[in-house]
Amino acid sequence: METLLQIFNTDLLVATVRLSTPITLAAIGATICERSGIVNIAMEGMMIVGAFFGLIGAMFTGNPWIGLVLAVIAGGIFSLLHAFATVSLHLDHTVSGAVLNILAFGVVRYLMVMFFGHPGTTDPIQFSLKNFQWAIPGLSKIPVLGPIFFNQTPIIYFSFILVIFFTFFLKKTKLGLHIKAAGEHPLALETIGVSVYRMRYIGVLISGMMAGLAGAYLSIENAVSFTEGMSGGKGFIAMAAMISGGWTPVGAFIASLFFGFADALQVRLQIAVNLPIPSELFIILPYVLTVAAVAGLVKRSRPPKADGTDFMIERPE
Amino acid sequence: MSAIPGGNVVLEMRNIVKQFPKVLANNNINIKLYEGEILSLLGENGAGKSTLMNVLYGLYKPTSGEILLDGKEVVFSSPKDAISKGLGMVHQHFMLVGNLTVTENIILGSEPGRGGLIDYKTAREEVRKLSKKYKLQVDPDEIIDNLGVGLQQRVEILKALYRKANVLILDEPTAVLTPQEVDELFEVIKTLVATGVSVIIITHKLEEVKELSDRTYILRRGEVSGECNTADVTKAELANLMVGRDVVLTVVKTGKNSDKPPVLKIRNLNVKDDKNLLAVKNLNLDIKPGEIVGIAGVDGNGQTELAEAIRSLRKVESGVIEFKGENITHLKTKELIERKMAYVPADRHRFGLILSMTVAENSVLGYHDKVPAINSAHGFKMNLGRIATASEALVRQFDIRTPGVQVPAGNLSGGNQQKVILARELSREPEFLLVTQPTRGLDVGAIEYIHSQILKIRDKGVAILLLSLELEEIFALSDRIEVMFEGKLVQEFLPEETDEKEVGLYMTGGKGGVSDAE
Numbered sequence: 140m141e142t143l144l145q146i147f148n149t150d151l152l153v154a155t156v157r158l159s160t161p162i163t164l165a166a167i168g169a170t171i172c173e174r175s176g177i178v179n180i181a182m183e184g185m186m187i188v189g190a191f192f193g194l195i196g197a198m199f200t201g202n203p204w205i206g207l208v209l210a211v212i213a214g215g216i217f218s219l220l221h222a223f224a225t226v227s228l229h230l231d232h233t234v235s236g237a238v239l240n241i242l243a244f245g246v247v248r249y250l251m252v253m254f255f256g257h258p259g260t261t262d263p264i265q266f267s268l269k270n271f272q273w274a275i276p277g278l279s280k281i282p283v284l285g286p287i288f289f290n291q292t293p294i295i296y297f298s299f300i301l302v303i304f305f306t307f308f309l310k311k312t313k314l315g316l317h318i319k320a321a322g323e324h325p326l327a328l329e330t331i332g333v334s335v336y337r338m339r340y341i342g343v344l345i346s347g348m349m350a351g352l353a354g355a356y357l358s359i360e361n362a363v364s365f366t367e368g369m370s371g372g373k374g375f376i377a378m379a380a381m382i383s384g385g386w387t388p389v390g391a392f393i394a395s396l397f398f399g400f401a402d403a404l405q406v407r408l409q410i411a412v413n414l415p416i417p418s419e420l421f422i423i424l425p426y427v428l429t430v431a432a433v434a435g436l437v438k439r440s441r442p443p444k445a446d447g448t449d450f451m452i453e454r455p456e
Numbered sequence: 457m458s459a460i461p462g463g464n465v466v467l468e469m470r471n472i473v474k475q476f477p478k479v480l481a482n483n484n485i486n487i488k489l490y491e492g493e494i495l496s497l498l499g500e501n502g503a504g505k506s507t508l509m510n511v512l513y514g515l516y517k518p519t520s521g522e523i524l525l526d527g528k529e530v531v532f533s534s535p536k537d538a539i540s541k542g543l544g545m546v547h548q549h550f551m552l553v554g555n556l557t558v559t560e561n562i563i564l565g566s567e568p569g570r571g572g573l574i575d576y577k578t579a580r581e582e583v584r585k586l587s588k589k590y591k592l593q594v595d596p597d598e599i600i601d602n603l604g605v606g607l608q609q610r611v612e613i614l615k616a617l618y619r620k621a622n623v624l625i626l627d628e629p630t631a632v633l634t635p636q637e638v639d640e641l642f643e644v645i646k647t648l649v650a651t652g653v654s655v656i657i658i659t660h661k662l663e664e665v666k667e668l669s670d671r672t673y674i675l676r677r678g679e680v681s682g683e684c685n686t687a688d689v690t691k692a693e694l695a696n697l698m699v700g701r702d703v704v705l706t707v708v709k710t711g712k713n714s715d716k717p718p719v720l721k722i723r724n725l726n727v728k729d730d731k732n733l734l735a736v737k738n739l740n741l742d743i744k745p746g747e748i749v750g751i752a753g754v755d756g757n758g759q760t761e762l763a764e765a766i767r768s769l770r771k772v773e774s775g776v777i778e779f780k781g782e783n784i785t786h787l788k789t790k791e792l793i794e795r796k797m798a799y800v801p802a803d804r805h806r807f808g809l810i811l812s813m814t815v816a817e818n819s820v821l822g823y824h825d826k827v828p829a830i831n832s833a834h835g836f837k838m839n840l841g842r843i844a845t846a847s848e849a850l851v852r853q854f855d856i857r858t859p860g861v862q863v864p865a866g867n868l869s870g871g872n873q874q875k876v877i878l879a880r881e882l883s884r885e886p887e888f889l890l891v892t893q894p895t896r897g898l899d900v901g902a903i904e905y906i907h908s909q910i911l912k913i914r915d916k917g918v919a920i921l922l923l924s925l926e927l928e929e930i931f932a933l934s935d936r937i938e939v940m941f942e943g944k945l946v947q948e949f950l951p952e953e954t955d956e957k958e959v960g961l962y963m964t965g966g967k968g969g970v971s972d973a974e
Contacts, residue, residue: 313567313574320553320564327551330515331565331615332536444554452515 146407152287154406156295157361159399161186161353161370163298165377166384166391167305168349173386174309175342176322176335177225178447180236181218182350183374184243189214189354191247194261194365195254197358203268207294207355214351215344217243222343226336229449248367260366268293268360294356298392301349305388318342322443325450335450350374372426379429385440397432401425464491465527466654467512467623472521474507481507483678485521489623494645494655496665496686498698499675500899501870505658506548508675509625513545514538536565544616548628548658550608551615554601558594559583562615586614590647605755606637613644624648627658634754635927635960642668660698660899662691674698699901718742719888719919720766725775727758727765735761737943739775743888743919748910750922750934751945754963758943759923760802763892766921767799768792779888793822798886800877802893802923804870808877811866815858816840816847818865819880850879855905871902878909889913892923907932927956941965 165182172179192213197206217239224235251258271293278289288299309315320328321338329335353373358365376398383397384390405424412421467489474482481504489495497505510516512523514532522529525541532538535545552561559579568582569575583596592610600608609629616624626645630638645655645668657669665672665686672689674682674697682697722741729735735758743749753759764770766777768789777785779795787795801807809818817824820843847861856875858868865873874894881889891910895903910933914920924930930937930951937949939962947962 311574312572313569314572316556316560316564316567316574319556323553323555324551327553327561328564330513330535330545330547330551331619332534332539333565334534441555 142411142413145411146404149283149286151400151403151407152283154403155396155400156287156291157399158402159395159397160295160298161356161361161373162377162380162398163392163395164294164301164349164353164356165346165374166380166395167301167388168346168353169378169381170384170386170388170391171305171309171318171349172342172346173381173446174322174443175318175339176325176443176445176448176450177222177339177343178232178236179218179221179343179346180233180375180378181221181239181243182346182377183370183372184240185214185217185347185350186354186357186370186374187243187247187368188217189351190358190369191250191354191365192351193355194264194358197264197267198262201266203264203266203270203359206264206359207268207352210355210359211348211351214354215348218343218347218350219340221347222340225343226339226450229451232447244367251365251367258367261364263363264359265363267363268355269363292360294352294360297352302388302392309388314338314341319443321450322445325445325448326452329450329452339450353377376425376429379433382440382442383432386442390440394432398425398429401428463493465489466491466525468524468527469508469512470522470524472508472511472523473519474504474511474516475519481678482511482518485675485678485680487673487680489654489656490671491654492649492652493670494649494657494668496669496672497656497658497675498660498662498665498672498694500660500698500901501897502899503675503698504678505675506627507678509545509627509656509658512538513543513625539566539619539621542620542622543625544619544621544623545625546609546612546616546627546629548631550605550612552600552608552611554599556600557596558598558600558603558611559596561600561611562586562596562618564615566619582618583614586617590614590617590644590651592644605632606634606640609633609637609641610644613648617648622652623654623656625656625658628660629657630659630661630664632755632925634964635956636964636966638664662694665694666691676700695900699899701901716745718744719780720921721776721778722766723776723778725762725765725777726773727761727770728773729758729761734773735943736765739943739945741921741938741945743921745887745917745919746914747935748914748920748922748933750924750930750937750951751940752924752927752930752937752959752963753940755925757940757963759892759925759940761943762940763802763890763923766890767797796884796886796888798881798884798889800874800881800889800891800894802896804873804877809865809873812864814862815851815856815865815868815876816844816861818876819843819847819850819861819883821880823880823884846883850876850883854879854909871898871905874898874902874906878906882909882913886913886918889918889920890923891920893925894922895924895926895929903929927959930959931956939963 165186169179169182189210193206193210196209197203221235221239224230225232248258251261255261269292272291274290279285309319317328317333317338318341321335325335328338357369380391380394380398383394402425405421409418409421465488469485469487472482472485485508499505507516511518514535514537523532530541562583563579567574568578580596587594592614594607594610600611629641633641649655657664659665669686672684672686673680674694676698720743722739725736725739726734727736739762741749751759761770765772768787772785776783779797784792805811810821824838844861851858851861854875856879857872865876868876894906894910910920922930922933934951937951937959938945939947939959941963942965949959
């Protein structure tokens with residue numbers, strides 16, 4: 140009983156939100172990207188790029204907010220490579236995504252050596268976004284829910300807002316409608332005079348910026364330094380969240396919370412369970428759940444019809 | 457409809473040339489459209505009709521040539537320009553987003569509302585008004601995927617009207633419609649013309665040209681091969697202009713059914729579709745040697761599942777299929793091939809051929825491991841030389857137009873691809889042939905050839921089951937017509953005792969109550 144209480148408490152839920160935030164951000168980005176018709180398996184790489192530049196920005200200006208902006212810009216610019224390759228050059232989406240993942244890790248390692256003289260982990264920053272943790276007056280006093288949702292750090296609040304924003308974006312805005320059409324039936328969009336290329340560039344760019352923001356969370360909010368490989372497959376788990384969430388922002392958010400919960404749980408199980416079980420078995424828990432969730436849910440959710448397809452206007456009959 | 461050239465020219469295309477990397481699709485084409493007329497563009501597949509209209513619509517950039525609207529030259533760099541100048545197009549393959557609503561599809565790209573937000577209330581209101589004005593009834597909040605093709609086409613027309621089109625281009629508008637829906641469409645078109653819209657219809661169906669249009673341009677191999685007032689020409693003359701030679705429009709059937717026992721016998725067949733719902737329900741069917749049984753029906757009424765069950769590509773839930781007295785219900789496809797049951801699948805690209813393989817390889821596909829003339833004694837190594845020789849013989853026999861047998865099948869035209877499949881299947885001297893959609897997307901000349909080949913083997917005593925969505929084809933070939941509706945055979949006809957209208961009625965369930973009477 141004591142052990143159970145030690146695991147299942149408010150702290151577990153607070154940790155769930157913290158651990159799920161980067162997944163949520165990347166999953167929403169990937170959702171918008173795939174709704175426009177481009178498969179983006181480079182979320183992991185874009186996240187790494189964002190995390191690195193976030194730290195660089197925060198370190199060299201001393202202002203973590205500038206780090207945040209730089210991370211979003213870097214993620215966005217890096218994602219444009221994917222857009223250029225898949226939309227303009229008509230390259231296979233998976234091939235481009237795989238290449239960009241490798242490129243991201245290579246480029247970041249190179250830059251680390253350049254800036255810090257060694258790969259691995261950077262020096263810590265003095266001032267991170269964690270310093271801006273804000274308990275919303277009143278709301279944060281609500282039992283259980285207060286500490287979970289209303290006493291958090293900036294990017295966590297942003298992630299809540301972005302879930303709502305992108306839901307609204309897809310449902311009520313012209314741009315959202317055009318992006319959905321580009322991912323379902325691109326020629327239908329082109330024939331009424333809206334550029335599919337542009338919509339797909341926008342979709343990819345949004346995913347890159349969201350991945351950048353997720354990266355910033357990892358390096359300058361949840362931590363105070365950048366470590367190679369610190370994304371730990373979260374970009375890929377985000378894709379699982381996108382699929383399990385049925386390609387909707389709210390669905391992606393809920394699925395991300397689930398994966399975050401699994402992650403938070405395994406950390407506590409490692410500490411609390413006093414059995415002769417290797418702790419590695421707990422570490423794989425989130426990944427096993429990812430596979431199980433995707434295998435169980437993927438059948439029921441319907442991907443955008445033109446997801447992963449190339450679009451080219453002029454073809455002979 | 458009377459021909460009324462002499463009014464204002466609303467649209468003119470001058471010396472249009474469209475060169476694709478390997479194909480000259482349009483070669484110096486000139487056409488004029490008068491105000492308030494219905495103009496047909498008649499031509500075979502690949503004649504350049506759709507390319508020309510896509511140039512007009514701003515989707516393709518012409519290599520050279522000019523477009524004039526109301527006498528003034530215009531340049532369309534995207535469909536947006538064409539739309540803003542009053543052009544609307546209903547494409548052959550509908551340009552509708554399946555998971556969005558009717559309203560969303562109609563307003564897409566021209567949404568009402570300020571600051572990037574969509575004003576759905578106004579949008580719905582406008583869609584209602586439009587559908588009332590033009591008597592095109594449709595529920596604005598329905599999801600497109602839930603609508604039948606007839607209604608989807610309505611949405612397409614509304615989409616053009618919403619953008620205030622005064623020139624409406626319809627690309628093969630009747631290809632997917634039932635006879636009743638075609639009648640409705642023609643009514644709609646006449647209503648539109650009465651309100652001042654000019655209409656261009658792209659088609660390869662001669663009946664439509666005769667029934668609907670005032671004037672006709674005939675396109676052949678990317679050039680205009682004729683221009684006429686529709687009332688002044690006969691169907692045969694149109695066909696000749698279109699194909700460039702005399703065409704037999706209806707293949708003559710000879711012979712009479714035998715009274716031999718049926719080759720294929722189906723009893724109480726039940727088959728499920730991919731969604732695990734019953735798609736074929738308690739179906740009974742006999743096919744005798746030398747008989748063509750045609751199954752008519754609207755797409756999605758269980759025809760695909762039936763064909764796949766007979767070919768053993770899909771599990772049979774219950775019931776029996778017998779071939780020459782042998783129960784073949786649960787045999788493997790390969791065992792069916794060994795029993796000389798031939799199959800021409802509906803989708804020649806996905807199931808009929810392997811496009812990247814050569815004509816020679818495709819011409820033995822499925823038989824490549826069994827035929828002694830082709831294989832070495834051990835059946836391990838294929839004798840490529842013999843395959844090539846055999847394939848060359850087939851190319852000659854079936855008049856397949858190909859640069860050679862070592863060319864990928866994907867390089868051939870649709871008609872010649874279909875001939876490769878037919879040659880392969882018929883060369884094995886089958887006793888039963890299952891043909892589904894044998895002439896989909898083919899032009900008149902190729903259709904004529906394929907039909908004559910099918911009739912030829914019927915006269916040799918082969919039992920044939922034909923599944924087609926084209927009623928014309930069903931009527932041209934069948935000795936007996938069965939109508940399939942919602943997985944059941946609801947009515948049997950003899951082709952000489954019925955017509956397309958009556959069969960069409962049963963196809964849409966108009967008289968479905970009879971279905972359980974057997």
